[in-house]
Ligand code: DX5
């Protein structure tokens with residue numbers, strides 16, 4: 444369990460050139476880039492295929508920035524051991540991908556990695572209410588997962604607020620952080636943060652134009668405006 448952080452930005456690496464990221468990542472300023480968001484997609488849970496633990500293991504030798512792994516894969520229990528070995532800061536599974544979220548979240552936590560559960564836009568907050576004591580992060584998807592560069596879905600805002608209220612009522616504020624992922628821009632980030640999100644994933648808006656440090660600083664500034 445971590446103390447509650449300030450707003451953090453987690454650039455989603457699928458929005459950049461993965462073939463050159465090993466050398467590009469040297470220019471990412473760890474004082475600006477809080478986390479690196481890794482979208483693992485298996486072509487089954489989502490209609491896209493990205494990378495797996497082998498790529499992440501190589502990439503992490505090039506940077507000290509903590510990893511934030513977002514698993515969009517079927518049967519995460521089969522592959523979880525390979526991701527635990529990587530020792531990310533956060534390891535997030537999808538609620539819709541497993542019948543046994545408590546078992547998986549407990550396994551993640553038993554290795555001192557912070558455990559996250561993610562819900563798709565169509566999944567109600569009520570689905571995860573009972574498992575909140577078993578986790579450290581809730582990732583609210585603000586797009587249907589699978590691709591970067593999609594448009595933010597406004598339904599995420601009311602879900603963030605609803606979750607924030609439940610976390611408060613259950614007195615879990617010091618334990619759980621809310622992360623939001625999908626379609627975040629300089630234009631909508633302030634509203635997302637005002638609703639209660641604390642870790643913001645940014646793909647397109649972090650990498651477009653190529654200067655990730657500058658883009659993330661702009662997002663942080665916009666977040667508190
Ligand atoms: C969507 C991924 C996101 C995505 C974010 O399936 O989980 O992390 O890369 O990219 P943007 O910010 O461009 O929507």
Ligand code: ZN
Nearest residue numbers: 482513624644
């Ligand atoms: Zn993601």
